[in-house]
Amino acid sequence: MSVSTATDRVLNFSAGPAVLPLVVLEQIRDELLNLPGVGSSVMEISHRSAAFGEILDDARKRIVALHNVPETHDVFFMQGGATLQNTMIPANLLMDEEQTADCIITGTWSKKNSQDVPFYGKLNVAWDGSDTHFNQLPNDDQLRLTSGAAYCHYTSNETIHGLQFRNPPNVDDSPLVVDQSSDFLSEPLDISRFGLIYACAQKNCGIAGVTAVIIRKDLLVRSGNRLPRYLDYAQQVKGGSMLNTPPTFAIYVTGLVCKWLQETMGGLAEMSRVNQEKADLLYDLIDTSEGFYTGHAQPHNRSLMNVVFRLKSPEMDAKFVNEATEHGMAGLNGHRSVGGIRASIYNAMPIESVRVLHDFMLDFAKKNS
Numbered sequence: 001m002s003v004s005t006a007t008d009r010v011l012n013f014s015a016g017p018a019v020l021p022l023v024v025l026e027q028i029r030d031e032l033l034n035l036p037g038v039g040s041s042v043m044e045i046s047h048r049s050a051a052f053g054e055i056l057d058d059a060r061k062r063i064v065a066l067h068n069v070p071e072t073h074d075v076f077f078m079q080g081g082a083t084l085q086n087t088m089i090p091a092n093l094l095m096d097e098e099q100t101a102d103c104i105i106t107g108t109w110s111k112k113n114s115q116d117v118p119f120y121g122k123l124n125v126a127w128d129g130s131d132t133h134f135n136q137l138p139n140d141d142q143l144r145l146t147s148g149a150a151y152c153h154y155t156s157n158e159t160i161h162g163l164q165f166r167n168p169p170n171v172d173d174s175p176l177v178v179d180q181s182s183d184f185l186s187e188p189l190d191i192s193r194f195g196l197i198y199a200c201a202q203k204n205c206g207i208a209g210v211t212a213v214i215i216r217k218d219l220l221v222r223s224g225n226r227l228p229r230y231l232d233y234a235q236q237v238k239g240g241s242m243l244n245t246p247p248t249f250a251i252y253v254t255g256l257v258c259k260w261l262q263e264t265m266g267g268l269a270e271m272s273r274v275n276q277e278k279a280d281l282l283y284d285l286i287d288t289s290e291g292f293y294t295g296h297a298q299p300h301n302r303s304l305m306n307v308v309f310r311l312k313s314p315e316m317d318a319k320f321v322n323e324a325t326e327h328g329m330a331g332l333n334g335h336r337s338v339g340g341i342r343a344s345i346y347n348a349m350p351i352e353s354v355r356v357l358h359d360f361m362l363d364f365a366k367k368n369s
């Protein structure tokens with residue numbers, strides 16, 4: 001039997017499910033057979049048990065603490081990934097078919113979110129970046145917003161195209177709804193500016209199976225007893241994330257990742273500083289490579305989470321990925337719709353691993369220029 005150890009691990013640049021903090025994996029391993037004080041694995045206990053109740057409450061409270069979530073908002077967990085939210089948002093927030101959702105389309109994920117809107121009301125595409133292959137984000141003055149829109153949706157970090165909003169768009173009075181699936185908990189955020197925030201966990205705050213939702217309480221009345229219970233935000237909040245058996249193991253991992261963010265990383269301001277430093281390492285190299293590497297996103301819209309770039313030809317991209325694999329790096333292939341290379345450097349990616357990639361890129365450019 002082979003025993004895998006931390007030292008055998010590759011440097012995992014996958015876009016998600018993605019790298020987890022090693023200390024979190026170690027804690028999971030240590031507690032897997034017997035959760036301290038419980039006598040069973042976290043996977044074996046009832047979701048109604050006091051022990052799991054504490055785990056759920058702890059994960060929720062840690063998100064509240066990390067983001068300083070005000071009393072005006074509820075935090076809860078759901079299944080169905082970010083994808084179910086594409087349906088739930090228009091189903092709950094559009095109260096009838098005459099209401100309009102403004103959608104800012106900056107890439108694959110925000111486009112997907114807009115696709116369920118017409119089932120419930122009117123879709124207004126406030127901006128669409130497809131003409132430039134989703135390589136930039138709009139300024140506020142480019143947005144064609146609807147007066148009195150039921151909400152405005154955007155995706156803070158386009159995982160595939162490597163674009164990230166540094167500030168939320170300014171949308172006047174309509175509630176701002178954001179898909180933060182790939183940059184949740186990566187920097188401090190003023191939650192009071194948002195009507196709804198959602199994020200699947202498998203990139204920046206855990207493993208696949210759980211999605212965190214933060215909703216402004218006054219929006220819950222919009223659900224208005226007209227939806228199937230499971231699809232109703234008000235019921236989900238009332239049910240305390242337990243309308244059905246929640247993804248217990250995934251919630252446990254999210255709690256551990258949040259604890260790591262608080263206690264090891266020192267909170268979101270420090271996490272954000274480190275994320276900037278990691279991204280700068282790669283973007284500075286791309287910019288000084290004299291065209292050997294080309295970034296996909298316009299420099300002022302670059303993502304700190306997903307660094308998307310290409311080499312001179314698809315053959316060189318493939319050579320790069322192959323040699324990186326030989327050097328112990330994985331997950332660097334670009335998404336099939338964009339091609340090239342994508343280095344995902346989420347919260348849990350250590351700066352030392354980014355330095356290894358940086359040095360490899362430098363060396364690869366020297367040898368192949």
Ligand SMILES: Cc1ncc(COP(=O)(O)O)c(C=O)c1O
Pocket residue numbers: 016080081082083084109155157158159160179180181182200
């Ligand atoms: C920004 C963004 N939104 C939505 C999704 C879809 O998430 P899920 O597969 O959990 O539904 C992803 C992930 O793959 C993503 O990166």
